[in-house]
Amino acid sequence: MNRPAKKVFAASRLPTNTGVSGWVAMLPPRQAKPRLAGRSTADVVIIGGGFAGLSAARRIGDIDRSLRVTVLEAGVIGDAAAGRNSGFIIDLPHDVSSEDYGGDTIAKNREAIEISRTAIALASAVAEEQRWGRTIFDPCGRYSVAISDEGDRHLVKYAEGLAALGERHQLLDARGIADITGVETYTSGLFMPGTVMVQPAAYIHGLADSLRDPVTVYENSPAVRIEGGGGEWTVTTPHGAISTGRIILANNGHAESFGFFESRLLHVFTWASMTRAFDPGRLCGQRNWAATPALPMGTTVRRIAGERGDRILVRSRYSYHAGIEAGNGTLRRAGAKHDQKYSARFPTLADVPMEYRWGGAMALTWNAVPAFGEIERGIFAACGCNGVGATKATANGIAAADLMLGRKSRLTEIFARFEAPRPLPMQPFRTIGAKANLAFKEWRAGAE
Ligand SMILES: Cc1cc2nc3c(=O)[nH]c(=O)nc-3n(C[C@H](O)[C@H](O)[C@H](O)COP(=O)(O)OP(=O)(O)OC[C@H]3O[C@@H](n4cnc5c(N)ncnc54)[C@H](O)[C@@H]3O)c2cc1C
Structure with missing residues (x-):
């Protein structure tokens, strides 16, 4: 039998963060989680420890406690956008004041609200479990x-x-x-x-800390290479490598750094x-x-x-x-x-x-849809936060986990109807535009 051709997706760049986030600076010093070292295996590897990645990990743990999940975060949890935003987990779409209050607009807005409230429900469950006070x-x-x-x-x-x-x-x-x-x-x-208003750095640290064995989070462990095919993949970091059947790509715009969604992410x-x-x-x-x-x-x-x-x-x-x-x-x-x-x-x-x-x-x-779905056999994308990512990226992570586990839910039903992200204009017109x-x-x- 012919083995499928091996595919290689190498990261052309890794995330950097500009400036010092006040949210992180306000918190007491925190011990980073270990970095991935050596060779290992996992049932699922999640690339990216922001809202999407950690929510996906949380959702998988809620559905199937037996799955060994590894989350790889390039830097330190909380240092990227998920820990340095303004902390609004918003339930309502930005543009309900449309000219058209007809059935279609109302139905679309209700679905957007349903997506947001599913995200808020996950965040609220974590808050309750962790007994967070109102400062978080x-x-x-x-x-x-x-x-x-x-x-x-x-x-x-x-x-x-x-x-x-x-x-x-x-x-x-x-x-x-x-x-x-x-x-x-x-x-x-x-x-x-x-x-819901959160202290975003405390929220994202707390979400990472809420994940329990067999979910493991590694920090300072950027995925630099994904290779394999036919549902068998190896993810390489600077000090380790991990083999898996399923990957959730939750690194938002940096999906494009691996060549995914090329010219589709702004x-x-x-x-x-x-x-x-x-x-x-x-x-x-x-x-x-x-x-x-x-x-x-x-x-x-x-x-x-x-x-x-x-x-x-x-x-x-x-x-x-x-x-x-x-x-x-x-x-x-x-x-x-x-x-x-x-x-x-x-x-x-x-x-x-x-x-x-x-x-x-x-x-x-361009068309305000997530960069979502099974993009290679065994690789599921939960990217394209479209701005309000505290809500939308959380929902992307939940929906990607459901899709990966073959679980039918309202989110997978709604997400299945989203178009694919549209191609952006060619450069230099994209930048000028x-x-x-x-x-x-x-x-x-x-x-x-
Ligand atoms: C100043 C500011 C204010 C904002 N305010 C709000 C707000 O109030 N409400 C709101 O909803 N949204 C807000 N946002 C947007 C929101 O923060 C993002 O939409 C959200 O963080 C996206 O979540 P995510 O999980 O998709 O991506 P991210 O939060 O960017 O997480 C992706 C993670 O992947 C990691 N990563 C990237 N490449 C790799 C790799 N190769 N290997 C391993 N890990 C990798 C990154 O380090 C990062 O931690 C704000 C953003 C900013 C910057």
């Missing part, structure tokens, strides 16, 4: 905030969309949102109770800054709140209460990096923009500077 996992909801007439109109329209979906929400006028935020900057707000970074701790008495309002902008591409703001004082997080700016690597120049430019946004919103905190600044990579697809598009949308967001 807080089901407090979020605000969407406006700063302009256009933003106000957008919130009203979005609220109409939520009403059509039967989703709970509350519109707030300028006074109502000022009572929450302690600042007079916002012209209106919309409260949505279903979002490598967009976003950026955040966090202030020093300040005396909570300096700012009225609630000590913990989280707000996304009314208009897409605007500025996200969070106030985080801590034992040593409170901090403000500002997340703003998007930039495109075809090589999935961003330098300190982009970090500095994003930081300057954060300072402007911060001083416009918190004039009374002018003497409280930013302490940490960082950025992180996301992988978007992506940069122009991001610049235009940021300009449209204006002060928001």
Whole structure:
């Protein structure tokens, strides 16, 4: 019998992280898990220890406790995007305020909500099991905030969309949102109770720590080569190799570094800054709140209460990096923009500077679908977070685990109907188009 031809997928690059994440810096020092050394075997190898990879591992453990699962994380858990995001695990789609409230749009939005709530259910189960307090996992909801007439109109329209979906929400006028935020900057707000706010680095560390034998997590163990075929694969790291029948590729944009989804993933970074701790008495309002902008591409703001004082997080700016690597120049430019946004919103905190600044990579697809499915016999992709990856990448991981185990679920049913990611324009048009598009949308967001 002819053996299938051996295939080799070698990583052309490995992830790097720009800047220092305040979320990691706020936590006590942590002992990294060991790196993979020597030769071994596993029933499943998961490449990537972010939301997608760790959620897939968790789901497999929930379904079949006997499977030996190995998770390989290139760097340290929590240092990449999953541990350096703004911590919103959002349940509602960004664009329910569509012109068309017809049956198809409503059905699509309901499915998007179902996907998100499946992800939130996994996160909530871990939080309950690990007995996390509200500093790690807080089901407090979020605000969407406006700063302009256009933003106000957008919130009203979005609220109409939520009403059509039967989703709970509350519109707030300028006074109502000022009572929450302690600042007079916002012209209106919309409260949505279903979002969970996490300390993202603590959440992702805790998710990794919740995995029990026979699930093993290795850090500082980048997969550099996948070779084999016909459902028999060897994954090589700098110090080890592991043979397996099944792989879940959960390394988001770096799937393309192995040649998968070539020219189908748009490598967009976003950026955040966090202030020093300040005396909570300096700012009225609630000590913990989280707000996304009314208009897409605007500025996200969070106030985080801590034992040593409170901090403000500002997340703003998007930039495109075809090589999935961003330098300190982009970090500095994003930081300057954060300072402007911060001083416009918190004039009374002018003497409280930013302490940490960082950025992180996301992988978007042209048609906003995940890069998902069995891409080679025995290799399952859970990539293409499309921005809101705390939710979507978690769902990608759950769905990939279900698909790999042949388990029919609502997620596999919905995911089976997604199109494949569409090819992006050729270079240099892709870079020119992506940069122009991001610049235009940021300009449209204006002060928001
Ligand atoms: C500043 C910022 C704020 C954000 N805010 C939010 C938010 O509030 N809510 C939200 O939903 N989303 C937010 N995001 C986006 C979110 O963080 C991502 O969508 C999410 O992390 C994607 O999850 P993932 O598991 O697919 O990928 P990642 O989190 O990127 O995880 C992939 C992992 O794979 C590893 N890896 C890569 N290559 C290899 C390899 N060869 N071998 C082994 N491991 C490898 C990486 O090191 C990484 O740990 C934000 C992002 C940033 C940067």
